[in-house]
Amino acid sequence: MSSQARDTLKTQPEMGVDEIQDFIELTAVCGQLQEGSQVDVPDDGIFSLKVDEMTFIFLDAKVWQNPHKIQPFLGKLGEPDLIFVCTGSDEEIENLPNIIDPTHFRSISLPVRKRQLRNALSNVQRVQSVAMNAGKASATVNETNENVKYVLQVSRELNGIRDSKKLLSLILQKARQIANADAGSIYTVEWNDQQETESRIVFKVTQNETVQQELEEFSIRVNDRSIVGSAVVYQKSINIPDLYSLDDDPEKNPFNVKHDKTFDLRTGYQCRSMLTIPMFDISHRVIGVIQLINRRLPDTHTLKDISDFSKSVTEFSTTDIEYAEIVAQQAGIALENALLTQEKEQLFDGFVNAAVTAIEQRDPTTAGHSSRVAALTVGMAQIINKIDTGRFADLRFDKQQLKEIEYASLLHDFGKLGVREQVLTKAKKLYPWEYDILMERFEHIRSRYEIEYLREYIDFLQGKSIVPPGFGEGSFKETYEIKLSELDDFLTFVQKCNEPTVLEQGGFERLKDIHNLTFRDARTRARPFLSDRELQALSVQRGSLTREEFAEIQSHVVHTYEFLKKIPWGRSFPNVPSIAGKHHEKLDGSGYPESELSQDIPTQTRIMTIADIFDALTASDRPYKKAVPVEKALDILEMEVKGQKIDKDLFDLFVESKVYNTVLEK
Structure with a gap:
């Protein structure tokens, strides 16, 4: 510019x-x-x-x-x-x-x-001008028209790319073509606003029609001690007609630059003419630099011999500079958009990973579950992309949709943050503090039995008690030991019921009998062996949760949807809330929270449902259950298929592809 x-x-x-x-x-x-x-x-x-x-x-x-x-x-x-x-x-x-x-x-x-x-209109105005x-000048009309068309085409191509690596290569390629440059490099500028001296110019891409050589990324400080640095510092293009004509004393050269011939000596390639152009973002800050090398004369395609560098290389003309600067201006805006897209993706990735960490810290027993479900779900989607026959032949998930599936899978349990931690981590039917209180109560009952035994025995020895015929001195101890034995049986049964297993037949009736037993507390008030709350919790038929607690766990899906809906996912990932929020729905309407039917459940969610159930069954990190072998887990999923609860075609694909091996091997 x-x-x-x-x-x-x-x-x-x-x-x-x-x-x-x-x-x-x-x-x-x-x-x-x-x-x-x-x-x-x-x-x-x-x-x-x-x-x-x-x-x-x-x-x-x-x-x-x-x-x-x-x-x-x-x-x-x-x-x-x-x-x-x-x-x-x-x-x-x-x-x-x-x-x-x-x-x-x-x-x-x-x-x-x-x-x-404003920048776009300025750029268009400049091209037209x-x-x-x-x-x-009639002699240059055709060439000019072609160049204008080329520049406009470049603008469209650059604006369509969001991958910064691909974009940088394309920018350099287009700049070289418009100026007929044999070689070139491109740099980005990484500004450090807190400490400007730490700002860096980073070498990213090089292209050379004559010498094919890959160079590794490196960086230099932002200062005017290099040609690239001068273009950044002074925010202007630098056109050097012939680097070999520069004086060995940098102070005698424009911008005090000196040509480093290390590359030339190593490769035999001569960097003669050079055009260095800064790229600006929309706030007019230098975002990168295009450096073009060796402007070839017309009809010169490669520089084969040393003599070609003096015969076939010329300086970059005013028109070259003008068009190259237009490309650079377009490139700067396109690069900023690509970097903004990249930063947005990094921001989303960071948020999602932080959210998963928060979920796992809240519920350590399911650590790794979200990542495994994401790996299975995305893996299935990628397999579907390769299918060209049958139901899934026309179904394709592009890169953005795969990312959306990944985010939804990682965040499918995000709503657990809205569930009480004690419910999330409940490993047994009684909470730890409830179990401790129960143990203390039974210990108190044991102590009461002992006190009653000693008091009755002392009264007997002192002749203060009336006992049945044949009831001798040893009978007191025998009765006491029988009571202790019964108490131990009660406690053993209660401890067994506290495990998150299926309650044995007749278990509820026996628990109720224990609940109806009473003892005297320190104030001689009658108290039940089991409280109403303990009876309710211990009577759970399967697992560790009461109906109320299970409903609270189920509410995590609603919380997931409500939380995710508040996040501005934009046009890139609009379906994250609905994909994640429906992963407990079933095709027959028996799922929750909305009892939706098959037509309302997207394919992405159907895949996730299978992945979620499989991992929940096979995970070895759940304290309230043992891991189920893979074959048993697949049998359970097949029963869900027969019950028309999960998608048969997707389940068949899940089994045939053995995508689950990707998480089982880790």
């Missing part, structure tokens, strides 16, 4: 980072974009913005999608001072090529940030 163009952007008023949501807002805002601009609104869905010699014609989707309304503008496409801009949603803009030839139209997706809009100026 030229210093003049950069100054123009710098002096424009700060507009904030709020977004323009629709065409009406766009109409209102565009007049503020540049001082001296004029806005005209001739019709609904159409407005023009005049900036210097250029006029932007903005068209709402309802205009350019209508063949009759767009027709008047098609006849004006050849006018060099007119720039047509189609606006609409991402989906509408994506469909633009199917309606009109996008070569002659620019496009802007709404919503858009104000500063991003170059075309107008160059077009005045």
Whole structure:
């Protein structure tokens, strides 16, 4: 970017980072974009913005999608001072090529940030200006038109990539092509706002048509002691016609640079002409640097001999710089968008992992469950992607949908944070403190028996008690020991009932009999051997939870959905709450919390349900149950299939693929 163009952007008023949501807002805002601009609104869905010699014609989707309304503008496409801009949603803009030839139209997706809009319009204006100026010379008209088309095509290609590694390679490739550079490198700038001296310029990608060599990533400090560093520090392009003509004394060279010939000497390749261009983000901060090397003369494809570097390499022209800077400006915005996407993904990953950690710390007995369910569910989805026959032939999960499945699987138990910890971690029918109280009570009963025995025996020895005939001195001890034995039997039975196993037949009646027994406390008040609460808990037929506690555990699904619904997942992962929130639903409507039927349960959730049940059965880290062997777990799942509770086709795929081995082997 030229210093003049950069100054123009710098002096424009700060507009904030709020977004323009629709065409009406766009109409209102565009007049503020540049001082001296004029806005005209001739019709609904159409407005023009005049900036210097250029006029932007903005068209709402309802205009350019209508063949009759767009027709008047098609006849004006050849006018060099007119720039047509189609606006609409991402989906509408994506469909633009199917309606009109996008070569002659620019496009802007709404919503858009104000500063991003300003930079985009400035960039388009600059491209058109170059075309107008160059077009005045008839000999360069065709070349200019091709370059303009190329630059516009580059813009579309760059904006469609969110993978930063792929994007950097494409940026360098396109910059080299527009300037006919034999080689080049690309760098990113990692700013440290807390400590600027620690800011780094990181080498990322290199390309060379003559010498094929992979270079590892390295970094240098942000300062003006290198050509790349100078481009960052001074925020301007640096064009060096011939590095070999530089003086050995850096102070005698522009920007005090010195050519390091280490690479040249090692490879035999000569870096002659060099163009170094900074890339700016939408806040006009340097985000990276493109460095182009050896501008080849026309019809020169490779530099085979040493002599070629002097015969076939020339300096980068003013036009090369102009177009390369336009590519760099587009690249800077595309790179920022890619990095923002990457940061968003890292933010989501960090949040999800932190949430899983919180769940596992709350319920350590299920540590690893969420990760295993995610591995199984994503693994099944990836297997489905490879199927080209049968029910799943047309079902495909793209990269974003697989990530959505992973997040939903990892967070399917997130709602457990809304369940009381004592219920989550309840390993036996009585809570530990309830069991301790029960043990103390039985110990107290034992002590009462002993006191009663000693008191009765002493009264007998003192002749104070009346005893039945034949009831001798040893009878007191025998009665006492019988009572202790019965008490021990009661306690043994209660301890057995406290285990999270199936209550034996007749167990409830016996527990009730024990509950009805009484003893005298320290104040001689009659107390039951078992409290009502203890009787209820110990009478649970299977597992460790009462009905109320089980209902509370079941409520975690509702909590999961409500918690996840509050998170702005955006357009990338909109289905995370519903996928995760339905994992306990069954196809026959017998699941919870909503008793939904098969047509309301998405495939992603059906897969997760199978994975969740399988891991719950085979997990060895549950204190309240033993791990079930794989074959037994599959038998149980097959029973669920026969009961029309889980998806048969997905279960068959689960068994055939043996995807479960991926988690069992860890």
